[in-house]
Amino acid sequence: NAGVTQTPKFQVLKTGQSMTLQCAQDMNHEYMSWYRQDPGMGLRLIHYSVGAGITDQGEVPNGYNVSRSTTEDFPLRLLSAAPSQTSVYFCASSKQRTGVKSGANVLTFGAGSRLTVL
């Protein structure tokens, strides 16, 4: 099925370990983003990209790195995991229509990756 695919679904890390959350979409969406979801905090934007080779920081970027070498893939890297990064992570993508059509840029979300840092 077309959509946004996230791997892994579950991961347990020890403090200080590094890992990469993978995100791939097959809808030719220009815009891709990573959110974390924490109880009572809603969705917070970590990083986003408006196209291959272009990334920018969101609301909570510290401790995370991203790159966008292709249109399809947008991996999120945790360089040195901390317990505060225990969360559910969602990747989301959308078309990048401009002007009056931009309102139709509805986000398509992946199923999420649950990360626990001990």
Added chain:
Amino acid sequence: AQSVAQPEDQVNVAEGNPLTVKCTYSVSGNPYLFWYVQYPNRGLQVLLKYLTGDNLVKGSYGFEAEFNKSQTSFHLKKPSALVSDSALYFCAVRDQASGGSYIPTFGRGTSLIVHP
């Protein structure tokens, strides 16, 4: 700047009764408004969206929302709730005046619990 508020962390309703989940927003221009739903252990999916035109927007699964510009609100409604509607609901806004910004702002979410 754009922002959105969902004043209720949780809404409880009996099956068959009408439900309302509240959302208010703030933008400098005109808004694009969205409701997303998250079922347990799933990602978010869009329920409905307001871009322009009619203030009453109909969406999936019998949900609707009314855009009220004077009250800056976009409340989600359904005439008769089902147990299967129990989920987490997020309101989101994008400012039409944001130019090249494609980033919506999400509310903190409201947990809807429908009791049998």
